[in-house]
Structures are given as C-alpha cells and as structure tokens.
Amino acid sequence: MSFILSCPNCGPRAVDEYAYGGEVTERARTSGDERALFHYLYFRTNTGGDQREWWFHSSGCREWFQAERNTTRNEVLQVARPGELAPSREPAGG
Amino acid sequence: MAERRLAQRQGELIDRSQEVSFQWEGREVTGYAGDTIASALYAAGTRVFSRSFKYHRPRGLMCCSGQCPNCLVEVDGQPTVRACMTPVEQGMDVKHLNAWPSLQRDFLHLVGRLTPSFGMQVGFYYKTFIHPRRAWPLYEKILRNAAGLGKLDPEHRRTERFDKVHRHVDVLVIGGGEAGLEAAAEAAEQGRHVALVEEGLALGGQLAWGGPRSNGRLTALIERVNAAGVEILQPAYAGGVYEGLLVPVFQGRTMHRFRPAELVIATGSIEQPLVFGNNDLPGVMLASGARRLVNQFRLMPWEQAVVLTSSDEGLAAALDLADGGVNVLAVADSRRGADGSAIEDAGIEYLAGFQPWQAKGSKAVTGVVVTRDGEHRTLACDLLVMSGGSVGQTALVSQGGGGIRYDRDQRRYVPDSLPDGMRVVGAAAGSAAAAGAVPAQAPKTGCKQVVCFCEDVTTKDIALSLDEGFSSLELSKRYTTVTMGPCQGRMCHRNSGLVIADQLGLDPDSQRVGVTTSRPPHNPTSFSLLAARGYEPVKRTSTHHWHAEHGGKMLWAGDWKRPYDYGDGDSEVDAVHESLGLIDVSTLGKLIVRGPDAAAFLERLYPNRFGDMKLARVRYGIVCGDDGSIIDDGTVARLSEQEYYVTTTSSGAGGMEQWFTWWNAVWKMDCEIVNVTSTIAAFNLAGPNARTALSTLTDFDLSNEAFPYLGAGHAQIAGVPCLVLRIGFVGELGYELHLPAAAGEHLWEKLMEAGEPHAVKPFGLEPQRVLRLEKMHIIVGQDTNAESNPLEAGMPWIVKLDKESDWIGRYAIEWYKRRGNxxxxxxxxxxxxxxxxxxxxxxxxxxxxxxxxxxxxxxxxxxxxxxxxxxxxxxxxxxxxxxxxxxxxxxxxxxxxxxxxxxxxxxxxxx
CATH class of the missing domain: 2.40.30.110 (Aminomethyltransferase beta-barrel domains)
Structure with missing residues (x-):
C-alpha cells in the first residue's frame, strides 16, 4: 500500500504516515445477544469495494478521522472528521 | 594491456593518462580511469568471467550493460557485483564467484558434462535425490554448495550507514537515453522540477555507445539538460513502481522514495540473444555489448567476428563494428528478403537466410555453423556477435498499473493503458524504428541451447516442463525458473515465450503466449538499502547520561534506553527493602485528561469507577478492550474537578494515546487528551527511608496523616514543581515524582544527595521486576495476553458492573461473568x-x-x-x-x- 490519503487537518500525505483503525462499525451495546456481541467483536466485513474506515494521523496531527475508500483500487472517495462522512454514493448502475 | 585497445577516438569513456590497478584472482591488472572492472579485465585478455549457475559452464561478457548475469563477481568481499557496471578503483580486490578450484578449471563443470546420463534437467534433484530419503540432507549440502552465486560471509559487518530520503518532484524520468533526456529537458524548460535516473555510467543510451556519428547530438542534448536544471541521479536505478507512482530509486547507500507528480518511463529497449547450440560460449556477445566495448572503451572485442542477426539492428551493428576497427568476416541474416547491400558494399560477406546452428569451441568460440535449407556452413571465428532484435522494457509500466499488449506490426509488447500521471517515451513505448523480428525456431543441435542465462535453463528444460504438464508460460516459469534469475527476464523473457510457442505450435506473433508478471525489485537490490535507518529516533530520558556514567547497563525498552541494573541488581533490591532506592520511571506513558466531561470520559473508558474519586487521590486502573481483554494498566490521579493525570505502561504510551483519542472521537465528549510522556520526567524514590530523605528537600507535609498511601499532591521539591504520587509498585513506602523533564537531571542529583545518609542506590529495570514480583504486581503484556480478562486475572474488584454508565469492555465482561472463569x-x-x-x-x-x-x-x-x-x-x-x-x-x-x-x-x- 502506498496510496495518498488526505488528512482533514493536514492535507494529502503518503499512507505510511497514518495508522489504520479498522472498519467503522456499530458497537454492540448488550451482552444478551451473544451472536451480535461476538459479531461486533470478532468479525469484519472485509469489503472488496467501498468501505468506511478509521485512520489516525500518527506521523502528523495525531488526530482520528474517517475515510471512505475503495479497497480494491485504493481510491479514496472522501475523508472527513469523525462522524461527518457524506452518505455513500450509489453503487454503479444501481 | 595496450594491444587490445583501439586508437583514441571521441566519445570514449576512458582517460588514458590515468592508470588504475586492482587485483583479479590474486594477480594485478591495470586499466584506465573510466574503465569498468569488465572492460579493464577484457583489455587484459580475460574471457571467462564466471561459471554458470547450474552446469558451471564458462561465461564471458555478453551485454556489457548490466542486464545479463555473466560478469557477476565478488568485489572486496561483496558478492554478485556486476563487473560491467562497476568502475575500477585503485586497489580493489576482485574474485570469481562460483567455481572450484578456479574459473579456468571448474570441477563442478563435470556435472554439466555428465548431463545426459545424469538426468540433470529441470527438477532433476526433486526426482533424483529423494531415494533413499534419509540421504537428502547430504545431497542438499552438496547441491547447495554447487548452486548459488557467491558466498555471504556471516562475519561480515556493514559499517556504512544506509539512508532513506523522501523526495517530491514534478517529474521523475527513468532512463537517461535520448528519449529520457529529451523528455527531461522539455519538462524542465517549462519550469518544472525534474529528476532523471540513469543506471549506466554514461548518459545518452544508444547515442553514447552507438558510435561516433551521434556524438554531436549527444553533447548538445546533455548541454540542454544541464542548462534546464535537470537533477541527474547517476548511477542509480528505479527498483520498481508502486501504487500512487511511488518509485524507490537506489543510489549508492541511499534509497530515494520518489513521489513524482508525473512519471516518465524512458527505459528503452534491450537487445535479445539468439537461441542456438552453445550460444553461451565466451566470445558470443550481443551486438550492443560489442559496440559498447568498441565505442566506449575502445577495445577490440577479439580478432575475427561473425555477426548473426535476425533484424536490421544486427546489420547496423556489423557496419559500426567494422568502422570501429573490428574485422567482420561475415553476416548471417536469418531473413531471406532483407537488404544486405550495405554489408556487401563494406566488403563483408552477407549470408541471406542463414540461421545459426551452433557455436564451436569449448572454453571460447572457435567457429560457428550456420544453416539454410539443410545446408550447413562452418565459419572459423573467435567472436560471435548476435542480435535477436530488441524488446521494449515495459516491466516498470506494468508494475505501475499500466496495461501491455502485443503489437503484431512491431512484433513486440507495447504499453497500452497507462495510469494517471505516467507517460512512456522512446523505445519502451514501442516507437523505436527497428522492430525485433522473430527468430526462426531453435535448431535441434544436440548441444545446450541456453534460453535463461541466469538459471541455466535450456530449450530442452522448457520442452520437458511442457511435456510434464506445465503447459503455459507462467507454469513453465515456476517449474524451470526461467525469467526468475538476477536479470528478471531481460535476456530470456522474449525467447522463452518463443520457445514455448514453438513447442505448443502457437503462432509466435499471437497474444496467446502471454507475458510473465513483472514484480519489484526490478534490479538486484541490497538488503542494507531496504533496511536503511528508520525514522524512529532512540528515546532517552532526561537522566540518561547520569545512568550511563554510573554503571547503568543501558538496554532497549521499546524505543527507550533504560538501565537494566547498575552492576549489582541484588544489592539494589536490598537497598529498596532496607533503606532507600531511586529509579527513573520517565518512560511511563503520561496523559492529561481535562475538561467538563473528564470524569465521565474515564468512567466510560475504564472498568473502574473514577467519578467518585476525591481530589488529590490516585487510583490503580486497568484499561480493557471492548472484548474484555486487559490492554494496559496504570494509575489515575485526580488533580481537580475537571483534570485527571493518567499514567500508562512504558510500552503502551503511544497506543493508549490513540485509544483515548479514538474513543473521544467516537463519543465527542467535552474533554481533551494531551500526551505529555516526553515532557515529564518521573522518578520513584522508594524504601523505608523515603520520607526522611525527601522531607529534607521540601516543605510539603509528607507525614502519613497529611499525605497517606494513594495520595496525590503538588509540591516544590528542591525548587522543582512536582506532582507527587504516593504509590508502591515496588512494595515499600514510595513517592513517584512527576516533573518537567528539563529539571530532571537537577532533581535526580538532589535526590541522590538527600539519600546519601541512607546509602541510597539507583536501581534498574531488573531489580524493579524482582521487587514488583515479590508484591505479585502484574506486568501487562507479560503476565497477561490478548485473552486475559480482569475477572480471570484476579482483579474482579476493579470491574464495576453496577456502574450506571456504559463502558468499554462491559458487555464482553458481563458475558465472561455468566460463563464463569x-x-x-x-x-x-x-x-x-x-x-x-x-x-x-x-x-x-x-x-x-x-x-x-x-x-x-x-x-x-x-x-x-x-x-x-x-x-x-x-x-x-x-x-x-x-x-x-x-x-x-x-x-x-x-x-x-x-x-x-x-x-x-x-x-x-x-x-
């Protein structure tokens, strides 16, 4: 991986300046539904396509932000401060 | 040495006024400044430079441009140096790589001679040496000795420093031939910052080695490039093209990580060998290689030459060599309808329609057999110049995400679709006039016809791999290792495709043969360059030098250097138990959490309760992941209603900062997290005499009543503002002092002075580990792992499942509680x-x-x-x-x- 990622605070930088924080997930908030809890804790969708994810600018401003990225082409579709990503684009042809 | 040199001429690279001497196989050889190791040795009469990888066949100069593996030597203990690309230096020690006992008489060559009965074809040792199975370790030892290129000296230590540099330019041009120089000049003249990378010793590519006619054009072009301010890296090479047009360029001891806005690929083309019997004998040379020797080093490549060609490039080469002073006897052109009149006009015999059959000779060429329609002709010669046409170097294009397609008219692969920001110019783009003609099919001569010079793969090996079912280029490659040697297919990619097409009955001009995948590194690259210094500097605490000067055995602890002990760990333990010890704990992670929501934030982050904490108190806490596992521990002191001072483990400092800020990014609470790890020093003064010693430096009331266990307070100690935490990781009365790092050395010395009446001892990491173990205090990451939860780790008292707020790890720990330990x-x-x-x-x-x-x-x-x-x-x-x-x-x-x-x-x- 050597694509360029834009930090909302610092601008475009090589991806090795950042730490990957994983997929943006919805936190399970109960221990009652064991399946939902374990799914949140241990499963990742590992999307081949557009994915929302967390990034930490470890060699820069040391702030977290979110990005939407096409994981097969490593094309960064948008970046935003946490929780501020625009709604995803429609899938092609859909 | 003079007799092989031709008369001085413009365009030569050597400086005849300056002699350079070096050692070759233990004897002295003298060349000129500007010579490569290869040209100097050739001038001195050396024809055999190496032995081949598998059969140990003698090999001589072939490409003279760093493409083929034939001249790999050992220089000053470093193996696999390309002699034709390395300038001679006074006193260098050059040796052969892989022959025993000598290059001239290589015992291992017998192995190759025995081939027919021995069955040493591709895959032979998997088949031959498995019986009896337990003898394999012995076979393996012998085979490993015979194969490979050179030996690494396990005792050899690099003393040089290798570096990485990040570079951002408007335009990066790879290749300093005519097209590359032009592209670079043009871009620079538009005011763009341009860097150009050239792997050879001379700029200009074919203009430089193609003879004196192009000298004027080359001089003008170089002047233009210099005037335009192009930055030239030479000799240097691009190791690959990665995503986002990241290009590592290796120059000397530096890896430049170029990130250009535009990447221009001007890698040119490479002349291809022809496939015929004994085509690897010393004295068989590529036309471009012979022309480099004649035009750049003014060397007579040998006495009597025959040129074998399948393209116009070979005809031009024959004329250039004759012009340069080589005695060209004949040109055998495998094409029938080509125009050979210029050759005949020059007084050279032109044999139309004759293709090479086999070279004669054992240690060097003594003649060649050419054939047409079953008619064989034998020509005596001592130099065979071959030209199989050239192929564009498109490897970097496809590595960078470009598409490659076969162009039937040009009979070569050309770039098709290109990624944004990439441009291909010159011969690599397929624009060169001379198209490489497909040579006729390989003859059935009965002697070895080498396809891959690096790995000793012959036509027979490829045929065998196809017979055994490896029925495509990619499969055959994996079985025979064709294209997988040091040249990365430069010399064999096209020919292996042609041999496979021939065997499978495919049209060689069809797309169906395909191409193998090109992967970085594009050139052999030293591990030292890849492992160049990182950007993480060593971290030293404010009292580092004190420790080092007082016998501290400094060792790595993460990015930090810490004293293991000061020479006598046992007595350091005793000092803490019996009187007084002092340890530097500045490496602890330190975070300040401040704001109206600071208490609520920590309540959500820890299984502990922190909202009810009184001011000026400190509490032990553990941090859990949402899966309930223990990820860190430390203390939390409440400094005010809205401010907490959090310590983490030394190794966890960076990770905890990320963890805290991440959850605050999720929750967006009204508090801020500041990592003060490196600005704050911390010392732990511990032992029964800690109070007595410390009270001599401060007015702060240290009495047990005023400042009990787990108290936290601000104090001036020896004039330094300190946060004092009364905690006891090492099990005795102790005060952990947190202070501005700038005052660290001052306070440390004051504390040592104050402790002198109590025989204070500094103690290191190891005594601390003993002391904490006596108290059964855990170390996160040593006593816990990713599966350790606080219930099972014996700390259920920390976990407040009755907390009203949600907290990280809560649901997993609830589940663990239901399941039971x-x-x-x-x-x-x-x-x-x-x-x-x-x-x-x-x-x-x-x-x-x-x-x-x-x-x-x-x-x-x-x-x-x-x-x-x-x-x-x-x-x-x-x-x-x-x-x-x-x-x-x-x-x-x-x-x-x-x-x-x-x-x-x-x-x-x-x-």
Missing amino acids: RLTLVGWEAQNGGVPIEGTQVVGADGQPAGRITSSRFSRRLGKAIGIAWLPVEQSEEGTAIRISDPKGSTIPATVTHKAFYDPDGERLRS
Whole structure:
C-alpha cells in the first residue's frame, strides 16, 4: 500500500504516515445477544469495494478521522472528521 | 594491456593518462580511469568471467550493460557485483564467484558434462535425490554448495550507514537515453522540477555507445539538460513502481522514495540473444555489448567476428563494428528478403537466410555453423556477435498499473493503458524504428541451447516442463525458473515465450503466449538499502547520561534506553527493602485528561469507577478492550474537578494515546487528551527511608496523616514543581515524582544527595521486576495476553458492573461473568532451589500442559523462587501443589499462593 490519503487537518500525505483503525462499525451495546456481541467483536466485513474506515494521523496531527475508500483500487472517495462522512454514493448502475 | 585497445577516438569513456590497478584472482591488472572492472579485465585478455549457475559452464561478457548475469563477481568481499557496471578503483580486490578450484578449471563443470546420463534437467534433484530419503540432507549440502552465486560471509559487518530520503518532484524520468533526456529537458524548460535516473555510467543510451556519428547530438542534448536544471541521479536505478507512482530509486547507500507528480518511463529497449547450440560460449556477445566495448572503451572485442542477426539492428551493428576497427568476416541474416547491400558494399560477406546452428569451441568460440535449407556452413571465428532484435522494457509500466499488449506490426509488447500521471517515451513505448523480428525456431543441435542465462535453463528444460504438464508460460516459469534469475527476464523473457510457442505450435506473433508478471525489485537490490535507518529516533530520558556514567547497563525498552541494573541488581533490591532506592520511571506513558466531561470520559473508558474519586487521590486502573481483554494498566490521579493525570505502561504510551483519542472521537465528549510522556520526567524514590530523605528537600507535609498511601499532591521539591504520587509498585513506602523533564537531571542529583545518609542506590529495570514480583504486581503484556480478562486475572474488584454508565469492555465482561472463569492468574513459589524459565508449562496430573508460567525470579529476600502463572480454576486453590516443566528434563515442584509474597497486608506501603 502506498496510496495518498488526505488528512482533514493536514492535507494529502503518503499512507505510511497514518495508522489504520479498522472498519467503522456499530458497537454492540448488550451482552444478551451473544451472536451480535461476538459479531461486533470478532468479525469484519472485509469489503472488496467501498468501505468506511478509521485512520489516525500518527506521523502528523495525531488526530482520528474517517475515510471512505475503495479497497480494491485504493481510491479514496472522501475523508472527513469523525462522524461527518457524506452518505455513500450509489453503487454503479444501481 | 595496450594491444587490445583501439586508437583514441571521441566519445570514449576512458582517460588514458590515468592508470588504475586492482587485483583479479590474486594477480594485478591495470586499466584506465573510466574503465569498468569488465572492460579493464577484457583489455587484459580475460574471457571467462564466471561459471554458470547450474552446469558451471564458462561465461564471458555478453551485454556489457548490466542486464545479463555473466560478469557477476565478488568485489572486496561483496558478492554478485556486476563487473560491467562497476568502475575500477585503485586497489580493489576482485574474485570469481562460483567455481572450484578456479574459473579456468571448474570441477563442478563435470556435472554439466555428465548431463545426459545424469538426468540433470529441470527438477532433476526433486526426482533424483529423494531415494533413499534419509540421504537428502547430504545431497542438499552438496547441491547447495554447487548452486548459488557467491558466498555471504556471516562475519561480515556493514559499517556504512544506509539512508532513506523522501523526495517530491514534478517529474521523475527513468532512463537517461535520448528519449529520457529529451523528455527531461522539455519538462524542465517549462519550469518544472525534474529528476532523471540513469543506471549506466554514461548518459545518452544508444547515442553514447552507438558510435561516433551521434556524438554531436549527444553533447548538445546533455548541454540542454544541464542548462534546464535537470537533477541527474547517476548511477542509480528505479527498483520498481508502486501504487500512487511511488518509485524507490537506489543510489549508492541511499534509497530515494520518489513521489513524482508525473512519471516518465524512458527505459528503452534491450537487445535479445539468439537461441542456438552453445550460444553461451565466451566470445558470443550481443551486438550492443560489442559496440559498447568498441565505442566506449575502445577495445577490440577479439580478432575475427561473425555477426548473426535476425533484424536490421544486427546489420547496423556489423557496419559500426567494422568502422570501429573490428574485422567482420561475415553476416548471417536469418531473413531471406532483407537488404544486405550495405554489408556487401563494406566488403563483408552477407549470408541471406542463414540461421545459426551452433557455436564451436569449448572454453571460447572457435567457429560457428550456420544453416539454410539443410545446408550447413562452418565459419572459423573467435567472436560471435548476435542480435535477436530488441524488446521494449515495459516491466516498470506494468508494475505501475499500466496495461501491455502485443503489437503484431512491431512484433513486440507495447504499453497500452497507462495510469494517471505516467507517460512512456522512446523505445519502451514501442516507437523505436527497428522492430525485433522473430527468430526462426531453435535448431535441434544436440548441444545446450541456453534460453535463461541466469538459471541455466535450456530449450530442452522448457520442452520437458511442457511435456510434464506445465503447459503455459507462467507454469513453465515456476517449474524451470526461467525469467526468475538476477536479470528478471531481460535476456530470456522474449525467447522463452518463443520457445514455448514453438513447442505448443502457437503462432509466435499471437497474444496467446502471454507475458510473465513483472514484480519489484526490478534490479538486484541490497538488503542494507531496504533496511536503511528508520525514522524512529532512540528515546532517552532526561537522566540518561547520569545512568550511563554510573554503571547503568543501558538496554532497549521499546524505543527507550533504560538501565537494566547498575552492576549489582541484588544489592539494589536490598537497598529498596532496607533503606532507600531511586529509579527513573520517565518512560511511563503520561496523559492529561481535562475538561467538563473528564470524569465521565474515564468512567466510560475504564472498568473502574473514577467519578467518585476525591481530589488529590490516585487510583490503580486497568484499561480493557471492548472484548474484555486487559490492554494496559496504570494509575489515575485526580488533580481537580475537571483534570485527571493518567499514567500508562512504558510500552503502551503511544497506543493508549490513540485509544483515548479514538474513543473521544467516537463519543465527542467535552474533554481533551494531551500526551505529555516526553515532557515529564518521573522518578520513584522508594524504601523505608523515603520520607526522611525527601522531607529534607521540601516543605510539603509528607507525614502519613497529611499525605497517606494513594495520595496525590503538588509540591516544590528542591525548587522543582512536582506532582507527587504516593504509590508502591515496588512494595515499600514510595513517592513517584512527576516533573518537567528539563529539571530532571537537577532533581535526580538532589535526590541522590538527600539519600546519601541512607546509602541510597539507583536501581534498574531488573531489580524493579524482582521487587514488583515479590508484591505479585502484574506486568501487562507479560503476565497477561490478548485473552486475559480482569475477572480471570484476579482483579474482579476493579470491574464495576453496577456502574450506571456504559463502558468499554462491559458487555464482553458481563458475558465472561455468566460463563464463569476457566483460568485464573495466581502466584506460585518453589522451594527446592529450581527457578523455572518464563513461558514454560505447568504440568497437569495427566502429564499434559495445564498452565503457563508468565513470571519467574529467585527472590533472595524470601529465599525461594517465586512467580505468576495462569492455571485452570480447578488447580488454582491456595496451597495446591503443581509441577512446572523444566527444559533440563525434570519438573520443579511448586505451591499455589494467592497473596503477595512480600508484605501481603501492605503494611510497609502504608507506613
């Protein structure tokens, strides 16, 4: 991986300046539904396509932000401060 | 040495006024400044430079441009140096790589001679040497000795420093031939910042080695490039093209990581060998190689030459060589309808329609057999110049994400679709006038016809691989290793495709043969360059030099350097127990959490309760992941209503900062997190005399009533503003002082002075580990792992499941609680003198592993080995006898204990 990622605070930088924080997930908030809890804790969708994810600018401003990225082409579709990503684009042809 | 040199001429690279001497195989050779190792040796009459990889056939110069593997040598102990690309230096020591006992008489060559009966084709040793199976280690040893290129000296240590540099330019041009120079000049003249990379010793590509006619054009072009301000890196090479047009450029001891806005690929083309019998004999040379020797080094490549060609390039080469002073006897052109009149006009015999059959000779060429329609003609010669046409170098294009397609008209692969920001110019783009003609099919001569010079793969090997079912280029490549040697297919990619097409009956001009995948590195690259210095500087605490000057054995602890001990760890332990010790704990992670929501934030982040904390108090806390596992621990002091001071483990500092800020990014609470790890020094003054010693430096009331255990307060100590935490990781009365790092050395020295009446000793990391173990204090990451939760780790009292707020790890820990504990973290002691090693197993009643030792030390004070272990709940009762495995074969008996080994009720801490 050597694509360029834009930090909302610092601008475009090589991806090795950042730490990957994983997929943006919805936190399970109960221990009652064991399946939902374990799914949140241990499963990742590992999307081949557009994915929302967390990034930490470890060699820069040391702030977290979110990005939407096409994981097969490593094309960064948008970046935003946490929780501020625009709604995803429609899938092609859909 | 003079007799092989031709008369001085414009365009030569050598400086005849300056002689350079070096060692070759133990004897002295003299060349000129500007010579390469290869040209100087050739001038001195050397024809055999190496032995081939597998059959140990003698090999001589072929490409003279760093493409083929034939001239790899060892220089000053460094193996696999390309002699034709390395300038001679006074006194260098050059040796052959892989022959025994010598290059001229290589015993291992016999192996190749025995080939027919021995069956040493591709894959032979998988088939031949598996019986009897137990003899394989012996076979392997012999084979490993015979194969490979050179030997690494395990004692050799690099003393040079290697570096990485990040570069951003508008335009990066790879290749300093005519097209590359033009593209670079053009871009620079538009005011763009341009860098150009050239791997050879001379700029200009074919203009430089193609003879004197192009000298004027080259000089003008170089002047233009210099005037335009192009930055030239030479000799340097691009190791690959990665995503986002990241190009590592290797120059000397530096890796430049170029990130250009535009990448121009001007890598040119490479002339291809022809496939015929004994086509690897010394004296068989590529036309471009011979022209480099004649035009750049003014060397007579040998006395009587025959040119073998399948393209106009070979005809031009014959004329250029004749012009340069080489005696060209004949040109055999495998095409029938080509125009050979220029050759005949020059007085050279032109043999139309004759293709090469086999070269004659054993150590060097003595002649060649050419053939047409079953008619064989033998020509005596001592130099065979071959030209199979050239192919564009598109490897970097496809690595960078470009598409490659076969162009039938040009008979070569050309770039098709290109990624944004990439441009291909010159011969690599397929624009060169001379198209490489497909040579006629390889003859059936009965002697070796080498396709891959690096790995000694012959036409027969490829045929065999196809017969055995590896029925495509990619499969055959994996079986025969064709294209996988040092040249990365430069010399064999096209020919292996042609041989496969021939064998499979495919049209060689069809797309169906395909191309193999090109991967970085594009050139052989030293590991030292890839492992160049990182950007993480070593971290030293404010008192680093004091430790080093006072016998501290400094060792790595993460990015930090810390003293292991000061020479006598046992007495350092004793000092803390009996009087006074001082340890530098500045490496602890330190975070300030401040804001109206600071209390609520920590309540959500920790299983502990922090909202109810009184001011000026400190509390031990653990941090859990959302899966309930322990990820860090430390203390939390409440400095004011809205401000907390959090310490983390030394190794966890960076990770905890990320963890805290991440959750605050999710929750968006009204508080801020600041990492003050490196600006704040921290020392722990511990021992029964800590209060007495410290009170001489401060007015702060240190009495047990005013400042009890787990108190936190601000104090001026020896004039330095300190945050004082009364905690006891090492089990004695202790004060952890946090202060501005700039004042660290001053306060440290004051503390040592104040402790002098009490025989204070500085103590290191190892004595601290003993002390904490005596108190059964865990170290996160040593006594816990990714599966350790606080319930099983014996800290259920920390977990406040009744907290009203949600907190990280809550739901997983609720689930663990319902499930019940399976393992539990306990102490153990062993009194028979044995000290188990950390990480070893606890042996169950059935002899199977039942648990794991995480910490183990011998405590002198207690007179026994003590430690911590994970055990199944049913074997973890206080007093349970366990057996700990020992690598010496026996087991060590031990007893489970739940209470701290030393001062179990904490009276000393609280005193």
